[in-house]
Amino acid sequence: MGQHPLHNLRRYNAGEIAQYYRYRPWKSFWRTFRIVLAFLSFFLGLKLDDWRNVEATTRLKRAEQLRETLTRLGPTFIKVGQALSTRPDLIRKDFLDELVKLQDQLPPFPTEAAFTIIETELERSVDEVFSQISPDPVAAASLGQVYQARLYSGEEVGC
Template structure:
Protein backbone atom coordinates (compact mmCIF):
# COMPACT_ATOMS: atom_id res chain seq x y z
CA UNK A 1 0.00 0.00 0.00
CA UNK A 2 1.36 3.36 -0.94
CA UNK A 3 0.66 6.61 0.82
CA UNK A 4 0.80 10.13 -0.49
CA UNK A 5 1.51 13.23 1.50
CA UNK A 6 0.14 16.55 0.31
CA UNK A 7 1.68 19.67 1.78
CA UNK A 8 0.74 23.31 1.27
CA UNK A 9 3.61 25.30 -0.23
CA UNK A 10 4.62 28.70 1.03
CA UNK A 11 5.13 31.87 -1.04
CA UNK A 12 8.50 30.58 -2.28
CA UNK A 13 7.01 27.36 -3.60
CA UNK A 14 8.25 25.69 -6.73
CA UNK A 15 5.16 26.58 -8.72
CA UNK A 16 5.47 30.28 -7.95
CA UNK A 17 9.17 30.30 -8.71
CA UNK A 18 8.30 29.16 -12.22
CA UNK A 19 5.55 31.78 -12.59
CA UNK A 20 2.66 29.36 -12.16
CA UNK A 21 -0.33 29.88 -9.90
CA UNK A 22 -1.37 27.11 -7.52
CA UNK A 23 -4.63 25.38 -8.45
CA UNK A 24 -7.78 26.81 -6.95
CA UNK A 25 -10.87 24.91 -6.00
CA UNK A 26 -13.94 25.79 -7.98
CA UNK A 27 -17.09 26.55 -6.01
CA UNK A 28 -20.12 25.10 -7.67
CA UNK A 29 -23.58 25.71 -6.24
CA UNK A 30 -25.52 22.51 -6.23
CA UNK A 31 -29.02 22.65 -7.59
CA UNK A 32 -31.62 22.76 -4.82
CA UNK A 33 -34.04 19.88 -4.88
CA UNK A 34 -37.68 20.89 -5.29
CA UNK A 35 -39.58 21.28 -2.03
CA UNK A 36 -42.56 19.18 -1.24
CA UNK A 37 -45.91 20.54 -0.08
CA UNK A 38 -45.20 19.60 3.52
CA UNK A 39 -41.86 21.39 3.51
CA UNK A 40 -43.43 24.50 1.99
CA UNK A 41 -46.06 24.55 4.75
CA UNK A 42 -43.39 24.11 7.43
CA UNK A 43 -41.37 27.01 6.00
CA UNK A 44 -44.50 29.17 5.84
CA UNK A 45 -45.38 28.37 9.46
CA UNK A 46 -41.83 29.15 10.55
CA UNK A 47 -41.90 32.45 8.66
CA UNK A 48 -45.24 33.38 10.26
CA UNK A 49 -43.86 32.44 13.67
CA UNK A 50 -40.87 34.73 13.20
CA UNK A 51 -43.15 37.53 12.01
CA UNK A 52 -45.48 37.12 15.02
CA UNK A 53 -42.51 37.09 17.36
CA UNK A 54 -41.16 40.26 15.79
CA UNK A 55 -44.56 41.93 16.23
CA UNK A 56 -44.66 40.82 19.87
CA UNK A 57 -41.18 42.21 20.49
CA UNK A 58 -42.14 45.54 18.92
CA UNK A 59 -45.27 45.75 21.06
CA UNK A 60 -43.27 44.86 24.17
CA UNK A 61 -40.65 47.49 23.34
CA UNK A 62 -43.37 50.11 22.85
CA UNK A 63 -44.95 49.23 26.21
CA UNK A 64 -41.57 49.40 27.95
CA UNK A 65 -40.89 52.77 26.34
CA UNK A 66 -44.21 54.11 27.62
CA UNK A 67 -43.47 52.74 31.09
CA UNK A 68 -39.99 54.29 31.06
CA UNK A 69 -41.40 57.66 30.03
CA UNK A 70 -43.97 57.46 32.81
CA UNK A 71 -41.36 56.54 35.44
CA UNK A 72 -38.90 59.34 34.68
CA UNK A 73 -38.86 61.88 37.50
CA UNK A 74 -38.82 65.50 36.43
CA UNK A 75 -39.30 68.32 38.93
CA UNK A 76 -40.15 70.71 36.10
CA UNK A 77 -42.78 68.35 34.70
CA UNK A 78 -44.40 67.83 38.11
CA UNK A 79 -44.34 71.56 38.82
CA UNK A 80 -46.01 72.28 35.49
CA UNK A 81 -48.59 69.53 35.95
CA UNK A 82 -49.67 70.35 39.49
CA UNK A 83 -49.06 74.08 39.21
CA UNK A 84 -52.05 74.22 36.89
CA UNK A 85 -54.21 72.28 39.38
CA UNK A 86 -54.16 74.29 42.61
CA UNK A 87 -57.47 72.88 43.84
CA UNK A 88 -56.28 69.30 43.42
CA UNK A 89 -53.05 70.09 45.27
CA UNK A 90 -54.99 71.78 48.09
CA UNK A 91 -57.36 68.82 48.33
CA UNK A 92 -54.47 66.37 48.60
CA UNK A 93 -52.68 68.51 51.20
CA UNK A 94 -55.89 68.69 53.25
CA UNK A 95 -56.29 64.91 53.03
CA UNK A 96 -52.74 64.35 54.30
CA UNK A 97 -52.97 66.86 57.14
CA UNK A 98 -56.38 65.53 58.20
CA UNK A 99 -55.18 61.92 58.30
CA UNK A 100 -51.91 62.53 60.14
CA UNK A 101 -53.45 65.27 62.27
CA UNK A 102 -56.14 62.91 63.51
CA UNK A 103 -53.48 60.41 64.60
CA UNK A 104 -51.38 63.10 66.29
CA UNK A 105 -54.45 64.47 68.10
CA UNK A 106 -55.28 60.96 69.40
CA UNK A 107 -51.74 60.59 70.75
CA UNK A 108 -51.98 64.00 72.42
CA UNK A 109 -55.24 63.02 74.15
CA UNK A 110 -53.74 59.72 75.31
CA UNK A 111 -50.81 61.59 76.79
CA UNK A 112 -53.10 64.00 78.64
CA UNK A 113 -55.12 61.11 80.07
CA UNK A 114 -52.09 59.01 80.94
CA UNK A 115 -53.14 56.28 78.48
CA UNK A 116 -50.25 56.53 76.06
CA UNK A 117 -48.94 53.04 76.85
CA UNK A 118 -52.33 51.35 77.26
CA UNK A 119 -53.59 52.60 73.89
CA UNK A 120 -50.56 51.62 71.84
CA UNK A 121 -52.40 48.86 69.98
CA UNK A 122 -55.38 50.92 68.76
CA UNK A 123 -53.07 53.83 67.88
CA UNK A 124 -50.79 51.52 65.90
CA UNK A 125 -53.81 50.20 63.99
CA UNK A 126 -54.92 53.81 63.44
CA UNK A 127 -51.53 54.71 61.96
CA UNK A 128 -51.45 51.64 59.70
CA UNK A 129 -54.92 52.40 58.36
CA UNK A 130 -53.97 56.04 57.84
CA UNK A 131 -50.89 55.13 55.82
CA UNK A 132 -52.92 52.66 53.75
CA UNK A 133 -55.63 55.21 53.03
CA UNK A 134 -53.15 57.94 52.04
CA UNK A 135 -51.65 55.79 49.31
CA UNK A 136 -48.39 54.23 48.08
CA UNK A 137 -46.03 56.98 49.27
CA UNK A 138 -47.20 56.65 52.87
CA UNK A 139 -47.32 52.86 52.62
CA UNK A 140 -43.62 53.03 51.77
CA UNK A 141 -43.05 55.25 54.79
CA UNK A 142 -44.86 52.72 56.97
CA UNK A 143 -42.81 49.87 55.53
CA UNK A 144 -39.65 51.75 56.35
CA UNK A 145 -40.78 52.43 59.92
CA UNK A 146 -41.64 48.75 60.38
CA UNK A 147 -37.92 47.97 60.07
CA UNK A 148 -36.85 50.55 62.66
CA UNK A 149 -37.27 49.18 66.20
CA UNK A 150 -35.07 52.06 67.35
CA UNK A 151 -37.84 54.49 66.35
CA UNK A 152 -41.10 52.59 66.90
CA UNK A 153 -42.41 50.53 69.84
CA UNK A 154 -42.90 46.77 69.26
CA UNK A 155 -46.67 47.05 68.82
CA UNK A 156 -46.21 49.65 66.10
CA UNK A 157 -43.60 47.45 64.40
CA UNK A 158 -46.04 44.55 64.46
CA UNK A 159 -48.89 46.55 62.90
CA UNK A 160 -46.79 48.39 60.33
CA UNK A 161 -45.20 45.11 59.23
CA UNK A 162 -48.58 44.20 57.73
CA UNK A 163 -47.91 46.87 55.12
CA UNK A 164 -45.27 44.54 53.69
CA UNK A 165 -47.62 41.80 52.46
CA UNK A 166 -51.17 42.32 53.73
CA UNK A 167 -52.37 45.34 51.77
CA UNK A 168 -55.92 45.62 50.45
CA UNK A 169 -56.35 45.26 46.70
CA UNK A 170 -57.89 47.78 44.32
CA UNK A 171 -60.74 46.84 41.93
CA UNK A 172 -59.96 44.18 39.33
CA UNK A 173 -61.65 46.25 36.60
CA UNK A 174 -59.21 49.07 37.27
CA UNK A 175 -56.25 46.67 37.12
CA UNK A 176 -57.41 45.06 33.86
CA UNK A 177 -58.00 48.47 32.31
CA UNK A 178 -54.46 49.49 33.26
CA UNK A 179 -53.00 46.31 31.72
CA UNK A 180 -54.91 46.83 28.47
CA UNK A 181 -53.80 50.45 28.32
CA UNK A 182 -50.15 49.49 28.74
CA UNK A 183 -50.33 46.63 26.22
CA UNK A 184 -52.33 48.64 23.73
CA UNK A 185 -54.74 45.76 23.10
CA UNK A 186 -57.43 43.70 24.80
CA UNK A 187 -56.58 41.00 27.33
CA UNK A 188 -58.26 38.32 25.19
CA UNK A 189 -55.85 38.98 22.34
CA UNK A 190 -52.84 38.27 24.56
CA UNK A 191 -53.98 35.86 27.29
CA UNK A 192 -56.07 32.71 27.00
CA UNK A 193 -56.90 32.90 30.70
CA UNK A 194 -56.29 35.23 33.65
CA UNK A 195 -57.09 34.87 37.33
CA UNK A 196 -60.28 36.63 38.43
CA UNK A 197 -58.57 38.04 41.52
CA UNK A 198 -54.96 39.02 42.31
CA UNK A 199 -52.63 36.44 43.80
CA UNK A 200 -50.51 39.13 45.50
CA UNK A 201 -50.71 42.84 46.29
CA UNK A 202 -47.99 45.37 47.03
CA UNK A 203 -47.82 49.10 47.64
CA UNK A 204 -47.62 50.02 43.95
CA UNK A 205 -49.54 47.23 42.23
CA UNK A 206 -50.99 43.75 42.36
CA UNK A 207 -50.20 40.49 40.58
CA UNK A 208 -52.45 38.27 38.48
CA UNK A 209 -51.75 34.80 37.11
CA UNK A 210 -52.33 34.50 33.35
CA UNK A 211 -51.61 32.14 30.45
CA UNK A 212 -50.45 33.44 27.07
CA UNK A 213 -52.32 32.49 23.90
Protein backbone atom coordinates in the same frame (compact mmCIF):
# COMPACT_ATOMS: atom_id res chain seq x y z
CA MET B 1 -65.62 58.98 33.89
CA GLY B 2 -62.70 59.31 31.43
CA GLN B 3 -59.21 58.03 31.91
CA HIS B 4 -56.82 60.33 33.78
CA PRO B 5 -54.56 62.21 31.27
CA LEU B 6 -51.40 61.26 33.16
CA HIS B 7 -52.17 57.55 32.68
CA ASN B 8 -51.20 57.95 29.03
CA LEU B 9 -47.60 58.77 29.90
CA ARG B 10 -45.36 55.96 28.70
CA ARG B 11 -42.35 57.21 30.70
CA TYR B 12 -41.85 59.51 33.65
CA ASN B 13 -41.97 63.08 32.37
CA ALA B 14 -41.63 65.76 35.06
CA GLY B 15 -42.53 68.53 32.61
CA GLU B 16 -45.84 66.97 31.59
CA ILE B 17 -46.75 66.21 35.19
CA ALA B 18 -45.92 69.77 36.28
CA GLN B 19 -47.93 71.14 33.33
CA TYR B 20 -50.95 69.04 34.34
CA TYR B 21 -50.92 70.24 37.96
CA ARG B 22 -50.01 73.86 37.08
CA TYR B 23 -53.58 74.43 35.96
CA ARG B 24 -55.12 72.29 38.68
CA PRO B 25 -53.68 73.65 41.96
CA TRP B 26 -56.78 72.55 43.87
CA LYS B 27 -55.73 68.92 43.31
CA SER B 28 -52.43 69.53 45.07
CA PHE B 29 -54.08 71.57 47.82
CA TRP B 30 -56.76 68.91 48.36
CA ARG B 31 -54.17 66.10 48.55
CA THR B 32 -52.07 68.14 50.99
CA PHE B 33 -55.16 68.86 53.09
CA ARG B 34 -56.06 65.15 53.24
CA ILE B 35 -52.52 64.20 54.29
CA VAL B 36 -52.32 66.90 56.98
CA LEU B 37 -55.79 66.02 58.27
CA ALA B 38 -54.94 62.30 58.48
CA PHE B 39 -51.77 62.86 60.48
CA LEU B 40 -53.31 65.61 62.61
CA SER B 41 -56.10 63.21 63.56
CA PHE B 42 -53.54 60.55 64.43
CA PHE B 43 -51.38 62.87 66.57
CA LEU B 44 -54.40 64.41 68.30
CA GLY B 45 -55.54 60.90 69.20
CA LEU B 46 -52.13 60.16 70.70
CA LYS B 47 -52.19 63.42 72.67
CA LEU B 48 -55.74 62.81 73.93
CA ASP B 49 -54.73 59.34 75.09
CA ASP B 50 -51.83 60.91 76.98
CA TRP B 51 -54.01 63.64 78.57
CA ARG B 52 -56.61 61.07 79.66
CA ASN B 53 -53.91 58.69 80.94
CA VAL B 54 -55.15 55.85 78.73
CA GLU B 55 -52.08 55.56 76.53
CA ALA B 56 -51.26 52.08 77.83
CA THR B 57 -54.70 50.72 76.91
CA THR B 58 -54.91 52.38 73.49
CA ARG B 59 -51.40 51.58 72.17
CA LEU B 60 -52.54 48.78 69.88
CA LYS B 61 -55.48 50.83 68.61
CA ARG B 62 -53.18 53.75 67.74
CA ALA B 63 -50.65 51.46 66.04
CA GLU B 64 -53.44 50.01 63.90
CA GLN B 65 -54.68 53.53 63.16
CA LEU B 66 -51.21 54.51 61.91
CA ARG B 67 -51.02 51.47 59.60
CA GLU B 68 -54.52 52.14 58.24
CA THR B 69 -53.71 55.82 57.71
CA LEU B 70 -50.57 55.01 55.73
CA THR B 71 -52.46 52.44 53.66
CA ARG B 72 -55.29 54.87 52.92
CA LEU B 73 -52.83 57.59 51.85
CA GLY B 74 -51.36 55.34 49.17
CA PRO B 75 -48.17 53.76 47.85
CA THR B 76 -45.70 56.47 48.87
CA PHE B 77 -46.86 56.37 52.47
CA ILE B 78 -46.98 52.57 52.47
CA LYS B 79 -43.33 52.58 51.36
CA VAL B 80 -42.44 54.95 54.21
CA GLY B 81 -44.24 52.64 56.64
CA GLN B 82 -42.41 49.61 55.21
CA ALA B 83 -39.08 51.38 55.65
CA LEU B 84 -39.96 52.37 59.23
CA SER B 85 -40.97 48.78 59.99
CA THR B 86 -37.33 47.80 59.62
CA ARG B 87 -36.13 50.39 62.15
CA PRO B 88 -36.68 49.18 65.73
CA ASP B 89 -34.23 51.88 66.79
CA LEU B 90 -36.70 54.57 65.66
CA ILE B 91 -40.17 53.07 66.19
CA ARG B 92 -41.65 51.66 69.38
CA LYS B 93 -42.49 47.96 69.35
CA ASP B 94 -46.30 48.18 69.17
CA PHE B 95 -46.09 50.47 66.13
CA LEU B 96 -43.35 48.32 64.63
CA ASP B 97 -45.47 45.17 64.93
CA GLU B 98 -48.31 46.88 63.09
CA LEU B 99 -46.11 48.46 60.40
CA VAL B 100 -44.60 45.05 59.59
CA LYS B 101 -48.04 44.16 58.22
CA LEU B 102 -47.38 46.65 55.42
CA GLN B 103 -44.75 44.23 54.13
CA ASP B 104 -47.17 41.48 53.13
CA GLN B 105 -50.73 42.15 54.23
CA LEU B 106 -51.95 44.93 51.95
CA PRO B 107 -55.45 45.05 50.52
CA PRO B 108 -55.68 44.86 46.72
CA PHE B 109 -56.89 47.80 44.65
CA PRO B 110 -59.84 47.33 42.25
CA THR B 111 -59.31 44.77 39.48
CA GLU B 112 -60.81 47.19 36.94
CA ALA B 113 -58.01 49.68 37.67
CA ALA B 114 -55.38 46.93 37.43
CA PHE B 115 -56.73 45.73 34.07
CA THR B 116 -56.68 49.32 32.77
CA ILE B 117 -53.01 49.56 33.74
CA ILE B 118 -52.25 46.22 32.04
CA GLU B 119 -54.04 47.34 28.87
CA THR B 120 -52.22 50.68 28.86
CA GLU B 121 -48.85 49.01 29.29
CA LEU B 122 -49.47 46.33 26.66
CA GLU B 123 -51.42 48.64 24.33
CA ARG B 124 -53.97 45.84 23.84
CA SER B 125 -57.06 44.65 25.67
CA VAL B 126 -56.73 41.97 28.33
CA ASP B 127 -58.89 39.65 26.19
CA GLU B 128 -56.53 40.05 23.23
CA VAL B 129 -53.49 39.03 25.28
CA PHE B 130 -54.80 36.38 27.68
CA SER B 131 -57.07 33.39 27.11
CA GLN B 132 -57.71 33.37 30.88
CA ILE B 133 -56.96 35.76 33.73
CA SER B 134 -57.91 35.45 37.39
CA PRO B 135 -60.73 37.81 38.39
CA ASP B 136 -58.94 38.59 41.66
CA PRO B 137 -55.26 39.21 42.34
CA VAL B 138 -53.20 36.35 43.76
CA ALA B 139 -50.90 38.85 45.50
CA ALA B 140 -50.98 42.56 46.32
CA ALA B 141 -48.16 44.93 47.22
CA SER B 142 -47.70 48.65 47.69
CA LEU B 143 -46.95 49.39 44.04
CA GLY B 144 -48.87 46.68 42.22
CA GLN B 145 -50.57 43.33 42.32
CA VAL B 146 -50.31 40.03 40.52
CA TYR B 147 -52.92 38.12 38.54
CA GLN B 148 -52.60 34.55 37.33
CA ALA B 149 -53.14 34.36 33.59
CA ARG B 150 -52.78 32.07 30.59
CA LEU B 151 -51.58 33.23 27.20
CA TYR B 152 -53.23 31.95 24.03
CA SER B 153 -50.09 29.84 23.52
CA GLY B 154 -51.06 27.94 26.71
CA GLU B 155 -48.20 29.35 28.77
CA GLU B 156 -49.16 30.32 32.34
CA VAL B 157 -47.94 33.73 33.43
CA GLY B 158 -48.26 36.20 36.25
CA CYS B 159 -49.15 39.75 35.30
